[in-house]
Amino acid sequence: MTSPGAAPILGRSGGAFLTFDAIETPAVLVDLDVVLRNVAAMAERARRRGVRLRPHAKTHKIVEIGRMQLAAGASGLSVAKATEAEVFAAAGFDDLFVAYPVVGEDKGRRLLALADRVRLAAGVDSPDGARTLDAVFRASGCRLDVMLKVDVGFHRVGVSPDRAVEVAQSIADLSGLRLRGVFTHAGHAYLADSPEGVTRVGLSEGSSLVETAQRVRDAGLEIEEVSVGSTPTAAHAMTVKGVTECRPGNYVYHDASQVSLGTCALEDCALTVLATVVSVPAPDRAVVDAGSKTLSSDPLRPRGAGFGFVVGRRSRVARLSEEHGVIEVAAGEGFRVGERVRILPNHACVVSNLHDRVLAIRAGVVEGELAVAARGCVR
Amino acid sequence: MTSPGAAPILGRSGGAFLTFDAIETPAVLVDLDVVLRNVAAMAERARRRGVRLRPHAKTHKIVEIGRMQLAAGASGLSVAKATEAEVFAAAGFDDLFVAYPVVGEDKGRRLLALADRVRLAAGVDSPDGARTLDAVFRASGCRLDVMLKVDVGFHRVGVSPDRAVEVAQSIADLSGLRLRGVFTHAGHAYLADSPEGVTRVGLSEGSSLVETAQRVRDAGLEIEEVSVGSTPTAAHAMTVKGVTECRPGNYVYHDASQVSLGTCALEDCALTVLATVVSVPAPDRAVVDAGSKTLSSDPLRPRGAGFGFVVGRRSRVARLSEEHGVIEVAAGEGFRVGERVRILPNHACVVSNLHDRVLAIRAGVVEGELAVAARGCVR
Numbered sequence: 001m002t003s004p005g006a007a008p009i010l011g012r013s014g015g016a017f018l019t020f021d022a023i024e025t026p027a028v029l030v031d032l033d034v035v036l037r038n039v040a041a042m043a044e045r046a047r048r049r050g051v052r053l054r055p056h057a058k059t060h061k062i063v064e065i066g067r068m069q070l071a072a073g074a075s076g077l078s079v080a081k082a083t084e085a086e087v088f089a090a091a092g093f094d095d096l097f098v099a100y101p102v103v104g105e106d107k108g109r110r111l112l113a114l115a116d117r118v119r120l121a122a123g124v125d126s127p128d129g130a131r132t133l134d135a136v137f138r139a140s141g142c143r144l145d146v147m148l149k150v151d152v153g154f155h156r157v158g159v160s161p162d163r164a165v166e167v168a169q170s171i172a173d174l175s176g177l178r179l180r181g182v183f184t185h186a187g188h189a190y191l192a193d194s195p196e197g198v199t200r201v202g203l204s205e206g207s208s209l210v211e212t213a214q215r216v217r218d219a220g221l222e223i224e225e226v227s228v229g230s231t232p233t234a235a236h237a238m239t240v241k242g243v244t245e246c247r248p249g250n251y252v253y254h255d256a257s258q259v260s261l262g263t264c265a266l267e268d269c270a271l272t273v274l275a276t277v278v279s280v281p282a283p284d285r286a287v288v289d290a291g292s293k294t295l296s297s298d299p300l301r302p303r304g305a306g307f308g309f310v311v312g313r314r315s316r317v318a319r320l321s322e323e324h325g326v327i328e329v330a331a332g333e334g335f336r337v338g339e340r341v342r343i344l345p346n347h348a349c350v351v352s353n354l355h356d357r358v359l360a361i362r363a364g365v366v367e368g369e370l371a372v373a374a375r376g377c378v379r
Numbered sequence: 380m381t382s383p384g385a386a387p388i389l390g391r392s393g394g395a396f397l398t399f400d401a402i403e404t405p406a407v408l409v410d411l412d413v414v415l416r417n418v419a420a421m422a423e424r425a426r427r428r429g430v431r432l433r434p435h436a437k438t439h440k441i442v443e444i445g446r447m448q449l450a451a452g453a454s455g456l457s458v459a460k461a462t463e464a465e466v467f468a469a470a471g472f473d474d475l476f477v478a479y480p481v482v483g484e485d486k487g488r489r490l491l492a493l494a495d496r497v498r499l500a501a502g503v504d505s506p507d508g509a510r511t512l513d514a515v516f517r518a519s520g521c522r523l524d525v526m527l528k529v530d531v532g533f534h535r536v537g538v539s540p541d542r543a544v545e546v547a548q549s550i551a552d553l554s555g556l557r558l559r560g561v562f563t564h565a566g567h568a569y570l571a572d573s574p575e576g577v578t579r580v581g582l583s584e585g586s587s588l589v590e591t592a593q594r595v596r597d598a599g600l601e602i603e604e605v606s607v608g609s610t611p612t613a614a615h616a617m618t619v620k621g622v623t624e625c626r627p628g629n630y631v632y633h634d635a636s637q638v639s640l641g642t643c644a645l646e647d648c649a650l651t652v653l654a655t656v657v658s659v660p661a662p663d664r665a666v667v668d669a670g671s672k673t674l675s676s677d678p679l680r681p682r683g684a685g686f687g688f689v690v691g692r693r694s695r696v697a698r699l700s701e702e703h704g705v706i707e708v709a710a711g712e713g714f715r716v717g718e719r720v721r722i723l724p725n726h727a728c729v730v731s732n733l734h735d736r737v738l739a740i741r742a743g744v745v746e747g748e749l750a751v752a753a754r755g756c757v758r
Contacts, residue, residue, distance in 0.1 A: 024483070024485045024486075024758050025483075025758070026757050026758065027758075058701065080701065080702045081702065100657075100702055101657045101658045101666075102657075103655055103656075103657040103658075103668070103716060103717055104403070104404075104655060104717070106403045107403075125658050125660065126658060126659070126716045128715070128716035128717055129657060129658070129716045129717070132717060151660060155660075155661075155664070156660075156666060156700060156703055156705060157657070157658040157660055157666050157703065158658075158660060159660065160660070187700065276482055276483060277482075278479075278480045278481075278482040278508060278536070279480045279482075279504050279505060279508070279536040279537075280505070281504065281530060281534075281535075281536055281537060281538065281539070282534075285534070287480075287535065287536050289482070289757075290757075292675070292677065292729060293729070293732050293755075293757050294757050296671070296675075296676065297675065297676045297677050297678070297729075298671065298676050299676070321535060321566065322437065322459065322728060322729060322732070323459045323460065323479055323757075324535055324536065326535060336507070337482060337505050337507035337508045338482055338483070338507055338508070338511060349701060350671060350672070350676075350701060353672050353701070353733070354732070354733075354755065354757075355755065355757070356755055376672075376733065376734065376735055378405050378668075378669075378672050378673050378702075378733075378734070379403050379404070379405065379406075
């Protein structure tokens, strides 16, 4: 029985009508109406700007949600690891970009095995790393598209813009690889101290990458794709002329960090954790059955302040153990043992990686379970 | 082919001889020699003190390692959740304690289903929570042993010692439950500023719990088990007269936090993560393919300082993204793309929960894979 007000999105009949009180906790709830709204909004934004949208599937790791993104106009998906590419390829996705510096012949062999049925690209950021992939593809007489990662200020991986031409040239010399383009991820947007700071990072991400692409082109190499990343910067980076592709991931769910950064409102958050209060040892402390095994211990961005918002309350999850979320009870609020609460986690992507299944809800009703098919794909 | 120097522990023949360079990364390595040594040392310590040892299986979540603990003399296992109890019960373990305030009739039904073949106990810390279990067991005409959680200073869950008699009495009134004893977990030992601080917490944990047990007995209730927890405090708490049981978990693997706390030496650490350097974007920065999806973002205890030691180096993992471990390269050290490194994580238990399988190694050789059978058991 489904809710009278909402047609099933998952195309499944017979979804159980389950009130939240009947769900065993902890459980991850994904509101499909919010997902669809987020998916449509980002697709529309990319369409308006004339850039391709290649959402990062790491946030949901769910085949059905990847299909919703394609149905809304995404050109393909981004993934982080070769084994994630395998999961989505097995489900029929035929355009995948491993947006990570892929290193190693073992990884190259995984990609080669997909190359006959998937338009594939892999990230690279060093000649040494690129040669490990080249070795595999060259030996098989195939060619792998690669994208050069450029560091535009996050200082994690990627070549600095001033070394991009040199590294691009040494990659272009490898006959088993084809340089498709350049890409970046402005992760430092998550540390911005204001929404204006996020905007600045996004605009600078786009312009740095476009300039870098131009320098590589000036050196005589073709650059077909100029691809920017990250949910907070997406709206801004895609306004820069010359950007051709955008790879936000988190927008599909959003989370407490996006709310804190000003990227979205609370009602744009699709993923929450349903938990039960298991202990109220003191008036200012309540403990739920969702700890770091359920919520992860990722900090709130841009500044750490607990481990999750309690939906509809001012109280926050102040600390975590593996199975305990310790709520600091705000003045005037109270919790009782056995009560259900919904927690908005700091970081939705890592929550997905902790659970084999999530419950898809719609209009407050459980419509079905979704398998987190690419959970745990670390290789 | 196994190493000539080491007979297989897993009882498997044909284990592949695999050098570390041939292992696809990231991979979790568990050194069985170190595990066996840790298991034997804690068992001997408990035997010498005359206390039962009921190791917490949350650290490994592996059936084979639980069996090693029983073989060394453990009386049973502790687990954190009802679904973990189900996994170990299905593997034949017949004495399990769910060391967590178990709340809810759904959880009660899970436990009831095991009660015919497992000597079972569940943690409780409130009359309201206890009544949810009582309802299920009373209705079936069965009785569930429960242990009252006492807060001896960690201030997470548990009744304060001055309320223990009152709560114990209200639980003893429930005909579906039988109060087996009292238990604690001195998690505040992980915040101690010195090994002497850890010792003080351990001694205080034991004496507070023994005194609390005595007060409950003085009120006319039987207390059969007086059970202390935690790896750092185990050696100290079990010296207190009146303690009957000890439930350390982490000692089976240890980790960077235990080394930092002074609980063990580096060579007592059994679990490491094998990773590949995928990027060396700057002389002071190297990035490995193990991020928070592999190492978790749990902080180093007692004081946060990065996200893992690089074994054999002075360099540390300074920050994490989901798939990136960013190493701050120590002066005089260098890393190259493609190089394998071993990382000692901050917290071994949470690493176990992130992986379906670990590689069992012995004398530097991979002896086989072990399934992390109770991974992801959050309910």
